[in-house]
Amino acid sequence: MKPRPRSPSPGTTGGDPSRPADAGLLATAADVLEGRTTRRGLARILPFLGPAFVASVAYVDPGNFATNIQGGAAFGYTLLWVLLASNLTAMLVQALSAKLGIATGRNLAEVCRDRLPRPVVWGMWVISELVAMATDLAEFLGAALGLNLLLGIPLLPAALLTGVITLVILALERRGYRPLEAVITGLVGVIALCYVIETILDRPDWRAVARGALVPQFAGTESVLLATGILGATVMPHVIFLHSALTQHRIVPRTAAQARRLYRYEVIDVAIAMALAGLINAAILIMAASTFYRAGLSHIASIEEAHRTLAPLLGSASSAVFAVSLLASGLSSSTVGTLAGQVIMQGFLHRQIPVWVRRVVTMAPALVVIALGLDPTRTLVISQVVLSFGLPFALVPLVAFTSRRDLMGSLVNHPVTTGLAAAATALITALNVFLLVRLAGGG
Numbered sequence: 001m002k003p004r005p006r007s008p009s010p011g012t013t014g015g016d017p018s019r020p021a022d023a024g025l026l027a028t029a030a031d032v033l034e035g036r037t038t039r040r041g042l043a044r045i046l047p048f049l050g051p052a053f054v055a056s057v058a059y060v061d062p063g064n065f066a067t068n069i070q071g072g073a074a075f076g077y078t079l080l081w082v083l084l085a086s087n088l089t090a091m092l093v094q095a096l097s098a099k100l101g102i103a104t105g106r107n108l109a110e111v112c113r114d115r116l117p118r119p120v121v122w123g124m125w126v127i128s129e130l131v132a133m134a135t136d137l138a139e140f141l142g143a144a145l146g147l148n149l150l151l152g153i154p155l156l157p158a159a160l161l162t163g164v165i166t167l168v169i170l171a172l173e174r175r176g177y178r179p180l181e182a183v184i185t186g187l188v189g190v191i192a193l194c195y196v197i198e199t200i201l202d203r204p205d206w207r208a209v210a211r212g213a214l215v216p217q218f219a220g221t222e223s224v225l226l227a228t229g230i231l232g233a234t235v236m237p238h239v240i241f242l243h244s245a246l247t248q249h250r251i252v253p254r255t256a257a258q259a260r261r262l263y264r265y266e267v268i269d270v271a272i273a274m275a276l277a278g279l280i281n282a283a284i285l286i287m288a289a290s291t292f293y294r295a296g297l298s299h300i301a302s303i304e305e306a307h308r309t310l311a312p313l314l315g316s317a318s319s320a321v322f323a324v325s326l327l328a329s330g331l332s333s334s335t336v337g338t339l340a341g342q343v344i345m346q347g348f349l350h351r352q353i354p355v356w357v358r359r360v361v362t363m364a365p366a367l368v369v370i371a372l373g374l375d376p377t378r379t380l381v382i383s384q385v386v387l388s389f390g391l392p393f394a395l396v397p398l399v400a401f402t403s404r405r406d407l408m409g410s411l412v413n414h415p416v417t418t419g420l421a422a423a424a425t426a427l428i429t430a431l432n433v434f435l436l437v438r439l440a441g442g443g
Contacts, residue, residue: 057187075226095267229388
């Protein structure tokens with residue numbers, strides 16, 4: 001195994017022994033990888049947890065709220081199986097992305113820049129930037145909506161306040177990777193707690209929940225459109241690029257055996273984080289199905305309408321909890337979206353801009369949407385469809401690169417893994433083609 005450079009990529013966190021927040025955990029991780037520790041259980045795994053939790057935020061962003069509420073209100077528990085399948089796909093994809101960073105010491109965008117023709121690299125950069133902007137639009141709007149619903153702050157000032165708060169969170173990156181990971185993980189915990197409370201309040205039909213999760217079915221072409229939106233909101237292209245950057249310098253293995261051991265711990269990280277994200281997504285859809293669909297309110301299509309309708313159906317606490325979860329989701333995912341944008345620009349172009357400049361630039365589309373008075377929820381759903389169009393441009397190179405032994409060494413994909421990832425990529429691409437044809441036909 002070739003030695004890899006240690007300097008962190010611009011715009012991403014990287015383990016640095018000179019920073020107190022990183023030093024202890026890096027030393028513990030080295031002891032575990034070299035077999036010098038007697039730690040067991042969580043104490044042994046803890047140093048390796050973090051990157052997937054940061055990545056998982058993109059899977060519980062406000063775009064998920066919009067698509068899952070619409071899916072649950074309009075079709076009950078019918079599309080739960082789409083969430084389950086999407087989440088399993090997300091686990092596979094994020095594990096491959098983490099593995100690429102560990103094996104090569106480079107993130108996906110950097111590997112694309114090194115291995116693909118220059119025109120292709122420029123094209124991929126443009127598409128990835130558009131996807132990142134669509135993502136940021138959804139996440140920024142969601143946080144502003146959360147502040148508006150929770151505190152009554154008008155949308156435009158709420159949007160500006162969101163920008164300030166996310167800049168403060170991003171500033172934690174200077175202190176090391178652990179403080180930022182801790183804040184992001186804490187916000188994911190807030191979202192999860194909110195939906196534990198919502199699930200207790202809405203008392204779903206668990207038999208129907210199980211049937212919806214395990215029996216694949218659609219209910220007309222509109223349900224297919226929403227299913228594709230859910231898929232786009234669940235498997236996120238920008239975070240595929242980000243996860244490889246989060247692992248490329250965080251903990252550097254010295255041998256091939258250490259690399260394989262490190263990857264096994266990262267798989268645990270991915271499994272825990274993505275399972276938590278999947279449960280949150282399922283809880284949002286279940287809440288909409290057991291509250292709105294069961295009450296015959298299948299027309300509930302906006303986040304604001306859902307917030308207003310929850311109070312008379314389940315009590316005022318439910319609408320407040322809903323707004324808190326939306327705010328936590330928007331703030332955390334907007335922060336992660338800015339990090340992903342930095343990785344994409346640095347990786348494809350080998351250039352970067354100050355994070356606050358990127359934050360200000362990516363605020364602009366959301367401010368325009370608010371100033372024009374466009375429907376925020378409809379904008380969120382359309383942004384999720386844009387994400388699903390961008391997925392193949394991240395998935396195809398990821399699967400191709402991780403299946404090459406000359407690049408991945410001992411961490412090369414097993415043929416079965418490559419087959420499953422290729423099948424998932426083909427299915428996602430086919431769904432996108434279906435959407436294009438339908439939209440072109442005015443459907």
